[in-house]
Every structure is written in structure tokens, then in C-alpha cells.
Amino acid sequence: MGASAPRNAVEGPCGPIHSLPGRCSGLGDSAPAAADLEAAPSIAPMSSPARVSLEQIVAHKRLEVEAGKARTSIEQFKEQIEELGRPRNFFGAVTRHPHRGHSSVIAEIKRRSPSAGWIRPEYEGEGFDPAVIAKQYHAGGAAALSCLTDETFFGGRLSYIHRVRDAAPLPTLRKDFIIDPWQVWESRAAGADAILLIAECLREGELIDLMILAHELQLTTLVEVHDVENLLRVRPHVGFPARSYNLLGINNRDLSSMTTDVNHTTRLADLVDDRSVLVSESGIRTPEDLARLRRHGVQIALVGESLMREERPGEALRRLLAPFDYDA
Numbered sequence: 001m002g003a004s005a006p007r008n009a010v011e012g013p014c015g016p017i018h019s020l021p022g023r024c025s026g027l028g029d030s031a032p033a034a035a036d037l038e039a040a041p042s043i044a045p046m047s048s049p050a051r052v053s054l055e056q057i058v059a060h061k062r063l064e065v066e067a068g069k070a071r072t073s074i075e076q077f078k079e080q081i082e083e084l085g086r087p088r089n090f091f092g093a094v095t096r097h098p099h100r101g102h103s104s105v106i107a108e109i110k111r112r113s114p115s116a117g118w119i120r121p122e123y124e125g126e127g128f129d130p131a132v133i134a135k136q137y138h139a140g141g142a143a144a145l146s147c148l149t150d151e152t153f154f155g156g157r158l159s160y161i162h163r164v165r166d167a168a169p170l171p172t173l174r175k176d177f178i179i180d181p182w183q184v185w186e187s188r189a190a191g192a193d194a195i196l197l198i199a200e201c202l203r204e205g206e207l208i209d210l211m212i213l214a215h216e217l218q219l220t221t222l223v224e225v226h227d228v229e230n231l232l233r234v235r236p237h238v239g240f241p242a243r244s245y246n247l248l249g250i251n252n253r254d255l256s257s258m259t260t261d262v263n264h265t266t267r268l269a270d271l272v273d274d275r276s277v278l279v280s281e282s283g284i285r286t287p288e289d290l291a292r293l294r295r296h297g298v299q300i301a302l303v304g305e306s307l308m309r310e311e312r313p314g315e316a317l318r319r320l321l322a323p324f325d326y327d328a
Contacts, residue, residue, distance in 0.1 A: 052114040057153055058201055061177045064152075069182055080189040081217075088171035090194035090220035091244050093144045094300045095276055103290040104143035106173065106279065107317055108304030109133050109164060111148065111155035118155070119308045130160045131167035136314025137307075138168035141321045144194075146173040146302060161190045173222060177201060184213045194220035196249075199230040208237060215245045222279060222302075224249040231268055238277065248272065249279040249302065262289045266296040287324035 094104040109130045111123045118124045134145055147164050148156035156176075164172050174192035178184065179201060187195050197210055207223070214221045223238070223246065225231045231250070238248050252264040260283025269275055275297035284290065285306045293301060303320065310316035 052153060054201070057150075058177060058179060060152060061150075061179055065180045065182055068186065072186070074182065074185050077185040077189040081185075084189070084191065087188070087193040087218045087220075088165075088169075090144055090171035090173060091247065093171050094247070094279070097299050101291075101294065101323065102299060103294060103321065104300045105141070105290075105317060105321060106144045106146050106300070106302040107137040107140070107142035107307060107313070108146040108175070108302060109137075109148065109160065110175075110304050110308050113305070114153050116305070119305060120311075123155070123308075128155075131163045133308075133313055134164040134168040134170070136312060137317055138170055138314075140314035140317035142170060142317060143300075144171045144173065146175050146196075146304065149174055149176045149190075158186070158190050161187075161192050165191050165193075171220075173220075178210065179206070181210065181213050184210060184217060184219070188217045188219060192219065194222060194247075197221055197223045199223060199225045199234050204233065207234070208240070211237065211246065212241055215241050218245075220245050220247060222247045222249050224251055224281065226251045226253065228268065228271070231271055235271065238272070238274070243277075247277050247279050247300070249281050251281045252283040262292055265293060265298055269296050269298055285320075287320060287322045290320065291324040 094106060097104065110119060111128050112118045122128070130147065137145060145164055145168065147160050148154045149158045149160060150156050158174075161172055161174060171193035172191070173194040173196060174187045174190065175196045176183070176187075178187070178195050178197055184195060195214055197207060199207065202210070211221050211223070223234055225234055225248070234248065237246075239246050250265045250268050252260045252262055254261065254264070262280065262283050265278070265280040269278060272278055276299070278298045279300045279302055280293050280298050281302040284293075284301045284303050290301060293299070303317070307313040307316045307320070
């Protein structure tokens, strides 16, 4: 990702995605029209890096949701949920800090991204085992897990959620393009403890409705923003409908250059009253990065690709969590 990207690029659930102007660029924008959905082609799972517009992904996701609704009703999800226990406390797991020099890392399980392709060659095909990675992350000190479930663009699978939860006693975030209440029910039935909501993909009313439903299903929401504009739109809803179910994520990727800068979080943090719920995302690679965030009151970080590129992600996480003398 050394080459510059056009200014209409945006960051997806866990990697750069290039957005077309006028759609999915803010909470007040319109979702794709019905005509767009009818014209959207069926997209086979990607096998090589490619530029993909956020509009294309969201349009495709709407088609996936409609097809899913035809297969599984919300009533069926309710029956499945009745057989599950209470979700693990994602919010509590990442906001508990034994001392001021502590950081909670949400460690991400991710196979590929549209721009980078397969993160490691062995992650293609059957060489990828999310349960093994979950165990490594748990041993390496993760506070919680994040799991990509989008199959077409990120190589994930919804079934990974149960496999990850069975392998490690950590709460798990479902990372996907959540745009419809049906997906919130689907997430709960799949065993997720938290869901990602990307501000750039949702109108304000849609975001609020999804946050309310998630709370009713006892799911934590991680609401992600990239810039000041979306932060200001989301900020009034942080902690809604209940403080202990809502986190605010700041993505550190510059959407004009696709570079990452941890200082993006420290700058925007001044606009957030309660920094205990802030999650810094993207570009966190060293103990110094975590220490810099702590000095600005941010003690939660979501880290994915830098760990997944290592042969042993759990050991990479352990090195990331090593003490750094900024805390002295």
C-alpha cells in the first residue's frame, strides 16, 4: 500500500477499500437505490488483490442479506439464540485495566483484504485455521478477538465465530458490513459477542436502530469513524442506549493517501469526553505505539494485519504488549 490512492478511498472493516463519490460517505447519505441492487452483479470470492468500491461491497452485501432472508427467518434465529448462553462481555473485557500502563488489544483474525490479497500464502485454502490463531492470541495476552466474516472480499466465514469462541474463552467481535437488522440477529445466532458498525455506511437513523437492537440482544457495538465529520455525527450517540454496550473506534488510516498514523487517534481523542471507550484501529505495530495512545488516555487498540503477517501471531502480540518506558 505504498502507492497513493485516490481521494475517494475508504477503509473497510480491516483494509483499504476505494469508494465511489456520493454513496456511503457519511451518516446522512443515501443507501444504494433499488435499481443499483438489481444491476449489481453476483461476485465470486476474490482470489487476487483488486480495487473494490465501498458502494460495490455494500450493494453486494444487500443482495447477500436479501438472499439470506429467503433462507433463514428472524424467527429461526430466535430459536437458535434460545439454545445459546448469554454473550461474553466484550465491553467489560476491553475496558478493564489493572493499571495505567495497561493496554487492551482486540486481536484480529483475518485471511485477506481486497487490496493486499492473502495475508500469508498458507491462508489460502485449507491452510487457514481460525481456532489455532484464537488460541495463540489468547496465550499472547489478547483481551478480546475480532473475526472477519465477509467471504467474498475478505475470505472470512460466519462459521468462524463459533470455532473461535470454542477455541478461546475471549469475547469475539464480528467484523463485517452490518447494514440491516437481519444481520444483527444473524450475528447473535452465530455466537458473536459484539458487532462492528461503520459510520460511513449507515444513515444516522439506521445506525441508531442497529445500536438499539444490538443492545436488546446483549451485543456490544463498536462504532467506527474515520474523520472529524463522522466523529461529530456519531459523538452524540456514544453510550446509547447503554454506556456498557458501546465502544467508539477511530480508524487511523488517511483516506487520501491510505497511510496510517497513530497520531490520528490522539488528535481526534480531544473531541471525545469519555476516552475510556475509545478504540484505536489500524497502524498499531509497536509497544511505543500503544504507549503513545495511553499517554493520551486511549487504552484499547484493535490490531490485525501486522499480527497476521507473522508466522506466529500470538508471539507477535506478546511482543507488542511488552512494557515500554513511556509509561515510566
